[in-house]
Amino acid sequence: MESIQVLTMKKLTVLGVGSAGCRITGILNTLPGAENLRLLGFDCDAEALKNSGLPEENRILACEKWREGRGCGGRINDGKTAAAAERETLAGVLAETPLLVVIAGLGRGFGSGAMSVIQSVTSKLKIPTIFLLNTPFRFEGSSRRKIAEQTIQVDLLPLAGAVITVPNDLLFCTLSSTVAHEEAFALADKVMAESARALAVTLCSGNRLAADYDTLSGLLNRQSSSCSIGYASVAPDDPEKERKLVENLMDSPMLGGSSKLKNADAVFLILNGGSGLSLGDARSIFENAQKYLSPDCEVLIGAGADSSWGDGMQLVAIAVKFEKSDTPERPLEPAAVPKRGKKKRSETDDEFQPDLFAAQTNEVGVMEGTPPVIVDGVNLDIPTFMRKNIPVDRRN
Ligand SMILES: Nc1nc2c(ncn2[C@@H]2O[C@H](COP(=O)(O)OP(=O)(O)OP(=O)(O)O)[C@@H](O)[C@H]2O)c(=O)[nH]1
Numbered sequence: 001m002e003s004i005q006v007l008t009m010k011k012l013t014v015l016g017v018g019s020a021g022c023r024i025t026g027i028l029n030t031l032p033g034a035e036n037l038r039l040l041g042f043d044c045d046a047e048a049l050k051n052s053g054l055p056e057e058n059r060i061l062a063c064e065k066w067r068e069g070r071g072c073g074g075r076i077n078d079g080k081t082a083a084a085a086e087r088e089t090l091a092g093v094l095a096e097t098p099l100l101v102v103i104a105g106l107g108r109g110f111g112s113g114a115m116s117v118i119q120s121v122t123s124k125l126k127i128p129t130i131f132l133l134n135t136p137f138r139f140e141g142s143s144r145r146k147i148a149e150q151t152i153q154v155d156l157l158p159l160a161g162a163v164i165t166v167p168n169d170l171l172f173c174t175l176s177s178t179v180a181h182e183e184a185f186a187l188a189d190k191v192m193a194e195s196a197r198a199l200a201v202t203l204c205s206g207n208r209l210a211a212d213y214d215t216l217s218g219l220l221n222r223q224s225s226s227c228s229i230g231y232a233s234v235a236p237d238d239p240e241k242e243r244k245l246v247e248n249l250m251d252s253p254m255l256g257g258s259s260k261l262k263n264a265d266a267v268f269l270i271l272n273g274g275s276g277l278s279l280g281d282a283r284s285i286f287e288n289a290q291k292y293l294s295p296d297c298e299v300l301i302g303a304g305a306d307s308s309w310g311d312g313m314q315l316v317a318i319a320v321k322f323e324k325s326d327t328p329e330r331p332l333e334p335a336a337v338p339k340r341g342k343k344k345r346s347e348t349d350d351e352f353q354p355d356l357f358a359a360q361t362n363e364v365g366v367m368e369g370t371p372p373v374i375v376d377g378v379n380l381d382i383p384t385f386m387r388k389n390i391p392v393d394r395r396n
């Protein structure tokens, strides 16, 4: 029985995409239990892949012929073209994966451009996929944020399984502004890596307490959401570990403070520990954590005990805030893609995102009751170049 589980776990894949995604996946590679996961890096930047520390055989260098091992310099269309060249490679590498966690920082070239390609490969292969994404800092400027927004709204949300977007700006809620840039990123990366590991292992553990992928994707597919993630761990010999675990979670740098939990529409709590983790421990930790949540919050829990995690305990909380709780839930069929350029859009940062959602809401209203045109399982409401992921090559 044990060997079956180990075999399944070995096929679980975490795919780091773009420089940030590869860096985070490289950190995950250093954590206990990582040997049970298959960790891959995917980038057209050879240096970034190498610096991730992932073994050479786990690095997928995209479109070397054209990119010559260089990054995309923030150009998303170059990212799309380079990633599209590796469509067959990805399909081959991912074919047997029971669950895929994709990690990337959105807002620049390769990581953002590759999302639609990965999305189309995994949906064709019917691989349950969780996209764990960082969105850019506000100070990076509105063009970065627009790239991230558009990637989420157009390339991912209409079709993808579970999309967890975590704004990098959350770091400012918890950390002092004097914290060095490198240290702040390192803290964020650790939380992302720990969360990816917890998600991958928990959703595939078959543990009776664990929420499954369908529940998570059903929750995250309802409408656009913004997430924050907390991570905490305690030593096994700490006499107050149940209380401290939850308290430490509140100080986690990508959670954005306990108010994020209080205001969340849904929270996914994942507890992992060594084989000594008892049902009583799990109950008191989950009860403690739920004191921080609103009574209306939808709570999913997952718990797993495995000796590869060591004797300590780790708690991850993914707090989900739907962007517009008063809008109708997204239909089950792929939503009509917002038509870019049709609606006049405000240029200011603050108004960009709500305006984009407003465009989508309006279309849902106009088209209400009109089913999408689907032929042979293909939604013809989605423009051909997007459906077929035809890369827009700007070399000429
Ligand atoms: N959390 C986190 N976010 C990062 C890190 N580095 C970059 N980012 C964010 O991720 C976004 C994308 O950056 P990269 O991953 O470096 O870009 P890329 O996808 O490699 O794109 P190109 O370099 O243009 O090919 C940035 O706009 C940042 O907001 C990191 O180490 N940690």
Ligand SMILES: [Mg+2]
Pocket: 018, 019, 020, 045, 048, 071, 072, 110
């Ligand atoms: Mg890069």
